[in-house]
Amino acid sequence: xxxxxxxxxxxxxxxxxxxxxxxxxxxxxxxxxxxxxxxxxxxxxxxxxxxxxxxxxxxxxxxxxxxxxxxxxxxxxxxxxxxxxxxxxxxxxxxxxxxxxxxxxxxxxxxxxxxxxxxxxxxxxxxxxxxxxxxxxxxxxxxxxxxxxxxxxxxxxxxxxxxxxxxxxxxxxxxxxxxxxxxxxxxxxxxxxxxxxxxxxxxxxxxxxxxxxxxxxxxxxxxxxxxxxxxxxxxxxxxxxxxxxxxxxxxxxxxxxxxxxxxxx
Ligand code: MG
Numbered sequence: 001x002x003x004x005x006x007x008x009x010x011x012x013x014x015x016x017x018x019x020x021x022x023x024x025x026x027x028x029x030x031x032x033x034x035x036x037x038x039x040x041x042x043x044x045x046x047x048x049x050x051x052x053x054x055x056x057x058x059x060x061x062x063x064x065x066x067x068x069x070x071x072x073x074x075x076x077x078x079x080x081x082x083x084x085x086x087x088x089x090x091x092x093x094x095x096x097x098x099x100x101x102x103x104x105x106x107x108x109x110x111x112x113x114x115x116x117x118x119x120x121x122x123x124x125x126x127x128x129x130x131x132x133x134x135x136x137x138x139x140x141x142x143x144x145x146x147x148x149x150x151x152x153x154x155x156x157x158x159x160x161x162x163x164x165x166x167x168x169x170x171x172x173x174x175x176x177x178x179x180x181x182x183x184x185x186x187x188x189x190x191x192x193x194x195x196x197x198x199x200x201x202x203x204x205x206x207x208x209x210x211x212x213x214x215x216x217x218x219x220x221x222x223x224x225x226x227x228x229x230x231x232x233x234x235x236x237x238x239x240x241x242x243x244x245x246x247x248x249x250x251x252x253x254x255x256x257x258x259x260x261x262x263x264x265x
């Protein structure tokens with residue numbers, strides 16, 4: 001199942017996204033949210049006049065209680081920032097107030113001299129979970145996957161011992177355009193970032209240092225994950241600075257492209 005959130009009849013609704021003649025279209029709206037923790041196969045929906053996804057006014061497709069991020073989950077990215085390859089996942093938060101829809105502008109704060117894109121695959125949780133059993137399969141806990149830009153004020157991240165400020169500005173967490181359960185990161189999914197059309201990152205989930213079952217288990221040993229919570233899985237090598245006027249496009253294979261322009265605050 002693939003879905004988005006979009007502006008429809010004056011309010012935000014979850015839309016079912018289906019491929020019609022090779023193009024993604026919104027064909028139905030959900031009468032109950034798909035990320036509330038229930039069984040997504042039986043959710044009631046209503047048919048609407050079909051709308052090409054490309055023509056929809058997209059909203060952020062997730063409503064998490066928290067966004068848990070993994071730092072340095074690709075060897076080559078750890079190396080490019082001069083960091084050791086970690087021996088266990090490094091976790092940090094981005095606040096829900098930093099969320100931004102595909103198509104909206106990232107606002108570069110005046111107090112930062114260097115802001116970087118970080119293209120990432122993100123997990124959307126489908127079940128409440130805490131302290132998983134040793135042999136528990138994490139896949140049934142996952143609702144789907146989306147694209148996330150872990151936008152970062154690199155100078156502030158380096159200056160502060162906590163990353164809350166450097167990672168937490170409003171608009172620093174673009175997510176979308178859709179959430180889909182139809183990909184398998186364990187089988188390898190490509191993550192690519194382009195800036196103004198130039199390819200800057202080209203990674204694959206097969207290169208995770210810590211695969212999803214390790215990451216989810218590690219997080220759940222600390223805190224309860226709620227339905228709808230988002231986990232950003234780390235960025236491949238190739239991060240770099242962007243300035244006002246740049247357009248960042250992050251594509252996760254078979255999910256879609258998250259597109260945002262950068263503007264000065
Ligand atoms: Mg990151």
